[in-house]
Amino acid sequence: xxxxxxxxxxxxxxxxxxxxxxxxxxxxxxxxxxxxxxxxxxxxxxxxxxxxxxxxxxxxxxxxxxxxxxxxxxxxxxxxxxxxxxxxxxxxxxxxxxxxxxxxxxxxxxxxxxxxxxxxxxxxxxxxxxxxxxxxxxxxxxxxxxxxxxxxxxxxxxxxxxxxxxxxxxxxxxxxxxxxxxxxxxxxxxxxxxx
Numbered sequence: 308x309x310x311x312x313x314x315x316x317x318x319x320x321x322x323x324x325x326x327x328x329x330x331x332x333x334x335x336x337x338x339x340x341x342x343x344x345x346x347x348x349x350x351x352x353x354x355x356x357x358x359x360x361x362x363x364x365x366x367x368x369x370x371x372x373x374x375x376x377x378x379x380x381x382x383x384x385x386x387x388x389x390x391x392x393x394x395x396x397x398x399x400x401x402x403x404x405x406x407x408x409x410x411x412x413x414x415x416x417x418x419x420x421x422x423x424x425x426x427x428x429x430x431x432x433x434x435x436x437x438x439x440x441x442x443x444x445x446x447x448x449x450x451x452x453x454x455x456x457x458x459x460x461x462x463x464x465x466x467x468x469x470x471x472x473x474x475x476x477x478x479x480x481x482x483x484x485x486x487x488x489x490x491x492x493x494x495x496x497x498x499x500x501x502x
Contacts, residue, residue, distance in 0.1 A: 314368045354408050357425065399498045402487065415497060416472060417462055419483035420446065424466050428490040434468055438485040445482055446470050 311320055355372035400407040400418045407418045423429035435444040435453070442454040450461040450469045459473035474482060480497050487495050 312368050312370045354406065397500045399500075400483075401494075401496045401498065403492060403494045415476070415479040416445075416470065416474070416483050416486070417464075419486050419495070420464055420468075420470050423487070423490050423492070424464060424468075426492075428492070429466070429468070431466065431468060436486065436489065438482050438489075443471060445486060 311318060353371050357370040357372075358366060359368045359370065361367045397408075398415065400415055402419065402422045405422075420429060429446070431448055434447050436446040437443065437453070438445045442456070443452050446468055447458075448468055450458040452458065452471070458469060458471040460471065461469045462472050463469050472479075483497075484495050487493070
């Protein structure tokens with residue numbers, strides 16, 4: 308994934324790289340505005356815009372998340388289906404009119420949670436969050452369900468909370484809708500397109 312951050316002194320181009328052992332790491336370069344000529348042109352497909360403000364509520368920077376190349380997940384082994392991933396579909400998650408493109412199964416729920424975090428709606432004091440009648444927490448401050456069992460597929464979010472992502476794609480859509488509705492966000496949909 309690539310990001311471009313427009314700051315006062317220039318542009319910071321970042322790329323998220325997945326290194327073995329270390330995991331996700333941001334690498335990038337800074338370009339001052341003076342280095343950019345009128346002839347330089349750049350065409351971008353933007354999937355997300357995040358403004359950053361300082362303590363006086365003045366705009367500090369604008370971060371643009373750029374569209375990646377489509378992710379294709381190959382089935383693991385002859386004749387086996389890649390469980391829950393459906394590599395032949397491209398999904399776009401739409402929340403309050405904002406489109407988040409090229410999402411695989413568990414990213415639907417992750418996108419919904421991150422949207423709530425960015426809007427200042429989902430905070431540590433809101434957990435645990437349940438969206439089913441069973442023994443599962445959907446979001447918690449530890450990787451543990453109501454019954455004490457560990458989350459099967461925990462993903463830590465930007466605010467430190469954990470989300471349980473072990474579910475079918477249809478459940479991810481259902482849980483995302485329920486989660487957003489808990490915070491009075493009702494404009495949610497997932498568009499699917501065959502590749």
